Amino acid sequence: MIEIDVGLARANFTLAVKFTAGEGVTALFGESGAGKSTVLHLVAGLLKPDRGRIVVNGTVFTDMAAGIFLPAHRRRIGYVFQDALLFPHLSVRQNLTYGRWFTKAEPNGITLDQVTELLGIGALLDRRPTTLSGGERQRVAIGRALLASPHVLLMDEPLAALDIDRKREIIPYIQRLRDELKLPILYVSHAIEEVARLADRVILMAQGQVKSDGPPQQVLSPKAGPGDDRFARASILTTTKPSYDPDYQLTQVSHPAGAITLAGRLLPQDGPIRVVIRATDVTIALSKPRELSIRTALRGKVSAISEPLGAVVMVEVELEGGEILAAAVTRKAVDELGLGEGDQVHCLVKSVSIDDRLMAIKD
Structure with a gap:
């Protein structure tokens, strides 16, 4: 369970959001500049809010009133960016296990064998990232995030840099993550097709605030409608x-x-x-x-x-x-x-x- 109630002010932008998220995919949806990625950075500890609390599975990550701010490396966060950000000089296997040098393995944490089966990357383990397709690289990036034994998975437009065929390739794997791992996943996107396919719940954001919150059919209906672009x-x-x-x-x-x-x-x-x-x-x-x-x-x-x-x-x-x-x-x-x-x-x-x-x- 993720509990978020934070505020952040910058020169030309003010963020004030409050919501909770459970197992499955909670999509942060909205136009560019709505504050979606900023929320992920706050959860990950890459940004410090001006006020508020962030609690994940009972662990207080941030409580500004109490002076608590866990550093990013202690938050057990898996983060997947638009770009896979793999190390080109390492094999797929080495990229996958790289994060384990910095996080303590959990007794019941996901194993390398489980990740390779879940993401269909067993045949890629001895290859270098430069020989992989965009979809394959992104699956490896997701696997690396999972092998850090995260308590929450953050996905910041992970399909934005992929073409249509690569998106078709990778979406079923994200669906498997959602259905089999039972992790809380915060998923940032501005593509309604992705959100409809993946999200259990949608947080619609605009100008740094939560505009609505609920199932995709409700939040993204024309009556609730994101934006004015017909x-x-x-x-x-x-x-x-x-x-x-x-x-x-x-x-x-x-x-x-x-x-x-x-x-x-x-x-x-x-x-x-x-x-x-x-x-x-x-x-x-x-x-x-x-x-x-x-x-x-x-x-x-x-x-x-x-x-x-x-x-x-x-x-x-x-x-x-x-x-x-x-x-x-x-x-x-x-x-x-x-x-x-x-x-x-x-x-x-x-x-x-x-x-x-x-x-x-x-x-």
């Missing part, structure tokens, strides 16, 4: 019961407002599946259209229409089942359709706009 807006819907059509290579998942179809295969499973749908990929229709290539048509009613941002208007639709789906449409389209709050509509989504990067299997 082109970056997305919705997270909860679906179930995936089925696969091998003839057409399409997966269909069930939602109270209708079936959602995507190209490609999603392995069947019993738990809920989060689907991220970008506002720019949603089309509004007043009636269910016929003779269209679009396979997904979700039923709902217009709950809000934003003030225009130039030519663009954000239409929020309350789907059957209660979730909110945002659609970015032109102001002219709203006027020509005579669209207003309370209107029954169909939200159309192209199957090819959703793939496995936008699907999050969560227990």
